[in-house]
Amino acid sequence: DSPLVIAGKTFKSRLMTGTGKYRSIEEMQQSVIASGCEIVTVAVRRVQTNAPGHEGLAQALDWDKIWMLPNTAGCKTAEEAIRVARLGREMAKLLGQEDNNFIKLEVIPDAKYLLPDPIGTLQAAEQLVKEGFAVLPYINADPMLAKHLEDVGCATVMPLAAPIGSGQGLKTTANIQIIIENSKIPVVVDAGIGAPSQAAEAMEMGADALLINSAIALAVNSSAMAYAMNLAAIAGRMAYLAGRMPIKDYAIASSPLTGTVN
Amino acid sequence: DSPLVIAGKTFKSRLMTGTGKYRSIEEMQQSVIASGCEIVTVAVRRVQTNAPGHEGLAQALDWDKIWMLPNTAGCKTAEEAIRVARLGREMAKLLGQEDNNFIKLEVIPDAKYLLPDPIGTLQAAEQLVKEGFAVLPYINADPMLAKHLEDVGCATVMPLAAPIGSGQGLKTTANIQIIIENSKIPVVVDAGIGAPSQAAEAMEMGADALLINSAIALAVNSSAMAYAMNLAAIAGRMAYLAGRMPIKDYAIASSPLTGTVN
Amino acid sequence: DSPLVIAGKTFKSRLMTGTGKYRSIEEMQQSVIASGCEIVTVAVRRVQTNAPGHEGLAQALDWDKIWMLPNTAGCKTAEEAIRVARLGREMAKLLGQEDNNFIKLEVIPDAKYLLPDPIGTLQAAEQLVKEGFAVLPYINADPMLAKHLEDVGCATVMPLAAPIGSGQGLKTTANIQIIIENSKIPVVVDAGIGAPSQAAEAMEMGADALLINSAIALAVNSSAMAYAMNLAAIAGRMAYLAGRMPIKDYAIASSPLTGTVN
Amino acid sequence: DSPLVIAGKTFKSRLMTGTGKYRSIEEMQQSVIASGCEIVTVAVRRVQTNAPGHEGLAQALDWDKIWMLPNTAGCKTAEEAIRVARLGREMAKLLGQEDNNFIKLEVIPDAKYLLPDPIGTLQAAEQLVKEGFAVLPYINADPMLAKHLEDVGCATVMPLAAPIGSGQGLKTTANIQIIIENSKIPVVVDAGIGAPSQAAEAMEMGADALLINSAIALAVNSSAMAYAMNLAAIAGRMAYLAGRMPIKDYAIASSPLTGTVN
Known part of the structure; x- marks a missing residue:
């Protein structure tokens, strides 16, 4: 397998995680390690x-080992997201990642479903690309929007499987499949994955990577679930x-029977 | 995790495989190793x-490391299956497994779907249990039949996910779930699993083990798929x-926003 | 379309209903009429x-218009079911259906899932056929069991879509599809249908008829739902x-564009 | 039931159809009648x-009975769609519908999946609303885009179930459900419906109406399928x-057994 390359940077792990919703800092630290991830948002x-x-x-x-992916969660408009992205770059610099220009772009006006705004996301992405960011936009699984984002120079697209934190699994497979078929940039399935089977399924479809947070952080045993997700993404x-x-429509016997024993 | 125990014998791996459909003996050998399995049918x-x-x-x-699970594939009636089971026990003995009394019971009158006969299977199971076999019957996912087989002393039940060799995945989840909830003996999901996501899903439901053959043997790269199944079962x-x-029905943000940065 | 024929008797409607769970006798009467059914269990x-x-x-x-289908609900064994079937025949006679020999056979040992026992059902069916009944057995969607029941002379098979009264919809489509493909007697999908879309889907698959009770009786407006089920079965x-x-895997435009208007 | 109201105009039927892909004009005419539709695109x-x-x-x-819904199929950009919409209005006038200002807006740059462009669609919608059109935009099932279109004054939103002409059924239910919950304008499920069961399911979810063309026109017997869709939408x-x-998770018997007969 060739490694995952995003904006020229190479990663061995195809599972990204987050830091939210854990019951303690220790649990988060152990889960990040168990997940085997190299990118944390x-x-x-x-x-x-x-x-x-x-x-x-x-x-x-340990930011010597983990690549930071600052995100613009909580931003309702393109303007807000652009401002927060710039702060994110400063944060990464302060933590020692001088050349980190990654930003996970979230423009989310809606508080109930936390679904991203396609218009505001595209506007912000265009501006942030101009400012030299490697933009990883969080989007609804809309293949045409994904194409626009690729065209304006985004580093990946991050279509959602289901609403953030819902754990509903792959509810948008038909559209994600089309995005994967047509994308020249990595496709990272983000949000909604609730179990390792769903993580494996997204990867089997040809997704380049996954971002999973809630399903790990909210499991009864977070670090065990992190390791399960790690294995599932690899599988x-x-x-x-x-x-x-x-x-096949019908059954196929393990091999033709050419004789019988009595 | 406690180990898998079948008829008093303990296994670390929860993935069983087979030997059919491979393109060569070498490929089969490598796949068995990559799968990490301890039981081969x-x-x-x-x-x-x-x-x-x-x-x-x-x-x-290497039958020092692998536990043989002889199966009665190709038997259309209870009588045939009973005869072949006895031959299987001899075969295991000849290969050095003196105390191996396991038999995977298949009674399959139908050539198109290879679906097992509930009546013949129950009859054969009853007889084979009397003869001292540890019986692992292959069945349609019928919770009442599973109960009967448990009652006559079977060592496991092996409900099918989908027709043998079809790779259709989990088509019988509702019934398998009920079997798992009610079974006191191990539930081994057998037949129909086509991808690691499906293997993981069956285990997430609480299945005790899996038997996967075609999905490994017929993959373009069998030993890679065997390893993927190995990881997925563990995950x-x-x-x-x-x-x-x-x-959740709705989205849940990673954490409440208690302030904003401008 | 040719009419539905069961045991030599012809019916125009392909939707059967029941009498249980209604909030009042009036509601039941109106719903039976709205459903357009000709058979009530x-x-x-x-x-x-x-x-x-x-x-x-x-x-x-009005038993001049409705054909009674007595059922053996509440019977845990073949013996009980056989006794109750005989009582059912008397009941039909008393209500004026002298030649009604129909019996919906239910042998249900399990109280939680109300799943039928394949062994007891087959035993009772064999006996009841011998006694001249037209036997309509309620079964798990097991194609091999369906074949046995056809072989002993049952008038239909009635595979379940999901547990009785659960309203979960078609959880056993793969097996029902196989039963339909192979059955020479009518296949009546029974139990579990919760909405008209599911009724339509079962009929689109080629089921010969449906039996729906809970989804009608437990709807907020039973008679409206009965009419909706009536239409859906026809559709x-x-x-x-x-x-x-x-x-199709891909989109197909409504017609090729052979020119453009500007 | 209250009637369907779009841009102040009232319709009894909730099924819209089209004219494309039929094998003959006669078949189209018969199918339109059988469908019971009042709007044809x-x-x-x-x-x-x-x-x-x-x-x-x-x-x-017969445009005295059928309301014309001109559409902008074949338009790749907002500009094209706006021009064609104006032509559509002229066409409706010429055919005697002086006050018909409806336009089904399609902006589709992609030839393989025929998926609509969210950006171009929103731009064209805004302009057409300003020009006094009642705009019915065809969109991917993106709740945030649907909100934008409602905000700029569209008469409905028409989210797709699956790619046009694919007959794949409801592949975007999770998002369509959210659109329905949040929309103050009618939600018309458009594209991808292949069978009456799917038509019924969309209506059961609370969609206000459906647009179905290929599934009718490409059925072996178009007018029979048109009638089936008519019934299914009503159901x-x-x-x-x-x-x-x-x-329910478990089965519920038709009524508690309070006694037994022996």
Whole structure:
């Protein structure tokens, strides 16, 4: 397998995680390790405001090993997201990642479903690309929007499987499949994955990577679930490369019976 | 995690495989190793008749490490299956497994779907249990039949996910779920699994083990797929034990926003 | 379309209903009419014991127009079911259907899922056929069991879509499809249908008829739902006969564009 | 039930159809009648260029009874769609519908999946609303885009179930459900419906109306399928209003057994 390359940077792991919703910093630290991830997304606003559960969070990970993916969670408009993206870049620099220009772009006006705004996301993406960011936009699974984002120079697209934190699994497979078929940039399935089977399924479809947070953080045993997701992402990727058996309408015996024993 | 125990014998791996449909003996050997399995099922009739692809097959595995699960594939009636089961026990003995009394019971009158006969299976199971076999019956996912088989003393039940060799995945989840909830003996999901995501899903539901053959043997790269299935079975089991997050109707943000940065 | 023929008797409607779970006798009467059904199943035991909600129930329908289908609900064994079937025949006679030999056979040992026992059902069916009954057995969707029941002379098979009264919809489509393909007697999908879309889907698959009770009786507006089920069963049957369009992987424009207007 | 109201105009039928893909004008005419529809969409470009199968098509329907819904099929950009919409209005006037300002807006740059462009669609919608059109935009099932279109004054939103002409059924239910919950304008499920069961399901979810063309035109017997869709749409709507039974995890017997007969 060739490694995952995003904006020229190479990663071995195809599973990204987050830092939110854990019951303790220790649990988060252990889960990040168990997940085998090399990219962790961090909500810039929550860190900068020391939101509950976010005190010292940015400092709690080993940024020599983990690549920070600042995100614009909590931004309702393109303007807000652009401002927060710039703060994110500063945050990454302060934590020692001088050349980190990654931003996970979230423009989310809606509080109930946390679904991203296609118009505001495209506007912000265009501006942030101009400012030199490697933009990873969180989007509804709309193949035409994905194409626009690729055209304006985004580093990946991150279509959602289901609403953030819902754990509903792959509810948008038909559209994600079309995005994968047509995308020249990595496709990272983000949000909604609730179980390793769903992580594996997304990878079997040919997704380049996954971002999973809630399903790990909210499991009864987070670090065990993190490790399960780690294995599942690898299993799904291997299966994609190994070439799965064709699906048959009927049964096929293990081999023709050429004789019988009595 | 506690180990899998079948008829008093303990296994670490929860993935069982087979020997049929491979393109070569070497590929089969490598796949068995990559799968990490400890139990391999072998069609007694095919081995004894040296069916094409089965010459030397029984000798091709290291039976010091692998527990043989002889199966009665090709038997249309209870009587045939009982006879072949006895031959299977001899075969295991000849290959050095003196105390191996396992038999995977298949009674399959239908050639198109290879679906098992509930009546013949129950009859054969009753007789074989009396003869001291540890009976692992292959069945349609019928919870009441599973209960009968448990009541007559079977060592496991092996409900099918979909027709043998079809790779259709989990088509009988509702019934398998009920079987799992009610069974006091191990539930081994057998037949129809086509991809690691499906293997993981069955384990997440609480299945005790899986038997996968076609999806490995017919993959373009069999040993890679075997390894993927190995990981997926572990991932699914770990997730089952780790306790997955609840499924939500709506989105849940990673944490409440308690302030904003401007 | 040719009519539905069961045991030599012809019916125009392909939707059967029941009498249980209604909030009042009037609601039941209106719903039976709105459903357009010609066959109504009645629980022999409940009627004979005047169970709550069943007082006068048998008398509440116009048995000149409706064909009674006595059922053996509440029977745990073949023996019980056979006894109750005989009582059912008497009941039909008393209500004026002298030649009615129909019996909906239910042998249900399990109280939680109300799943039928394949062994007891087959035993009772064999006996009842010998006694001249037209036997309509309620079964799990097991194609091999369906074959056995056809072989012993049953008038139909009635595979379940999902547990009785669950409203979960078609959870056993793969097996029902195989039963339909192979059955020479009518296949009546029974239990689990919760919405008209599911009724239509079963008919589109080629089912010969449906039996729906809870989804009608437990709707907020039972008679409106009964009429919706009536239409859906007809729609599904018509679609089956009309021959549906093939499913395509990609989009197909409404017609090729041979020119453009500017 | 209250009638369907779009841009102040009232309709009894909730099923819209089209004119494309039929094998003959006669078949189209019969199917339109059998469908019971009151709105038929017509591709302006195809009619104006007399594309094969479209000669005389506009004249073949009784526009005293059928409300014309001109569409902008074949338009790749907002500009094209705006021009064609204006032509559509002229076409409706010429056919006697002086006050018809409806336009089904399609902006589709992609030839393989025929998926609509969210950006171009929103731009064109804004302009057309300003010009006094009642705009019915065809969109991917993106709740945020649907909100934008409602905000700029569209008359409906028409989210797709699956790619046009694919007959794949409801592949975007999770998002369509959210659109329905949040929309103050009618939600018309458009494209991808292949069978009456799917038509019923969309209506059961609370969709206000459906647009179905290929599944009717490409059925072996188009007019029979048109009638089946007609019934299914009514059945689905009735079920939505009737209030379906809750879904249960377990079985519920038709009534408690309070006695037994022996």
